[in-house]
Amino acid sequence: MAETIFELSGERISVWYRLAGNQNDAYATAQVICLEQTVEFPGELVPKGFIQDEIVGRIESFEELDDHHYLVQISYAVETSGFELTQLLNLCFGNSSIKPGIRLERFALPAGLSKFFRGPRYGRNGLRELLGVAGRPLLCTALKPMGLSAAQLGDLAYRFALGGIDIIKDDHGLADQPFAPFRERIQACVAAVERANRETGRRCIYIPNITAPANQIRNQALFAKKAGVGGLLVSPGLIGFDSMRALADDDRIALPVISHPALQGSFVINSDSGISHYALFGQLTRLAGADAAIFPNYGGRFSFSREECHQIAMGTAAAMGPFKLIFPAPGGGMNLDRIPDMVAVYGRDVIFLIGGGLHQQGPDLIENCRYFYKIAEQF
């Protein structure tokens, strides 16, 4: 087979993997990853020259973490990504996701790839500006439970907005169900929040769930935009990271995007496989254009540790080429007592997402929101 002469830029993507096993096994796994993620070909048959030298992944460093875990940095020619997110994901972890003992820890993109991504359109500063809230943590809640009518959800939204919530999002299970159809729900909730904003003088936003059939996503987003929503809720685990990216990039939509972790759990709940919390909810979510990443807070009804949550916060804020910092949005069974410790972990650049806990606080929902607001104001 003749050698291909193709002029590469020389820029390379770096991916760090955490490998389980003894040193020899881990190093052998690292060598396998170099082939598996690129040529998918027996090593001895890889054509010499261009393909072997440039296309096959390259081990850049290999270090011991503990006596059963190693960290390897593997680099790939930037051209193998096709300069787009779907193939980038595939390149970094497609087939290796199917092998035990390999965890994608983090990645670094060269400038020649980053320039193809817009990243978060608003980021922390843009979202704060939109909401008119400087400094303090942002307050978010969800419209639930599923089964309420559009009018009932609108009524809830009105009370949340009156009580001082900044971001009112659909529960991620609200789709286009007959008991609260998508369009009816959007109109009811937008109207409710606008009415409350006229009364309070504040700028609360309503964020509907746009996680929908692939061929309806854009139309739903355009409908929502026209109706006056303040952002979009998207579950990239359900529709793919690049569908979220396409929504965030769309200049006809141009709304903040908040990501939800539905169906992404299998990537993170086993520490010797999958994708790290830092890379999944921090780096990838950010690269795919979300302005905030929802994830389950430690100590709630999910199992993330305080340290894993801290890692997510780091991923939302770490230096990452030209991309804006985004908000961590911990939620999932948290309640108001947890806020001081959460500020210790996340800092003030955080969105507190309290759903059921806000209802549990007491019988008057508006009063509960005001209490939530008063606590957040202290930080």
Next chain:
Amino acid sequence: MAETIFELSGERISVWYRLAGNQNDAYATAQVICLEQTVEFPGELVPKGFIQDEIVGRIESFEELDDHHYLVQISYAVETSGFELTQLLNLCFGNSSIKPGIRLERFALPAGLSKFFRGPRYGRNGLRELLGVAGRPLLCTALKPMGLSAAQLGDLAYRFALGGIDIIKDDHGLADQPFAPFRERIQACVAAVERANRETGRRCIYIPNITAPANQIRNQALFAKKAGVGGLLVSPGLIGFDSMRALADDDRIALPVISHPALQGSFVINSDSGISHYALFGQLTRLAGADAAIFPNYGGRFSFSREECHQIAMGTAAAMGPFKLIFPAPGGGMNLDRIPDMVAVYGRDVIFLIGGGLHQQGPDLIENCRYFYKIAEQF
């Protein structure tokens, strides 16, 4: 909160989950799933009547599998799915994917939901008819390694087709890279396969990879269709199950679809979480319209067991409402010696996917294909 009066059909979706833990813990987990997957609300606050009775998931059965595992059947009102795949996935496993000890084993859809899905357009019989191959296993190989030019890939395709391969697919890492641009590659490979078919009188098909940026998928598929490809390769783990469904359903495209498991590994490699092999590669892949499901064969360079692979084959063929049976397509480091045992596991309704192994067999690629064909013909 007033009770919503909404007339439900009474039809329910059943989902079976395998729960890790002792009996008390497993039952408590089952109760939590009923709330988590629907109302996401504290149980004591769920509005009585319609929501508590109809919207919250319902435990239908609970049985011991072994002293640390239980199988629970939970049913959901069909309306909570919104009658579409994205929300159905979310309903079945969205948030519960984030909790350890819960594995989605299988599901059953009522007729009122199945009728909203076309399922596989071709299925086993349709694909056999298209290829003109009755009875014997189908032969598939992949164009690789990444780094070859479009002309070189076309040359490979020509030799594979001449040697008797039925389905020549892109390696799933071939996207739109500068060394073999998508359109150029499609045209070179279609032309090569057509030329070989004229010489052999057979009906080999070329199946390009259509896993692409969200807003380019349909255009790429339409381009490929017009160019004369015989099907589409899609990685639903990368672009979402419903994007595959939309391609398969599209009457302007109307091509067979083969799914690839890239990035789906995290769902299956830990037996106490994620989704079963049966449900992921069998039921879901089929519901999302694929005509064949690629997955890593046992004993290759991946870790699936013979029994897990058998379960996948069962999922491709089990009774499932109106949906056609699809082909299991085991691959991933298999070689020709494995074929007799594979027929024992999968039967004759199988696609043998041999990539690198076909190159390893000997120096003459066409001869290697003929040898592969001769073995398959015996079954």
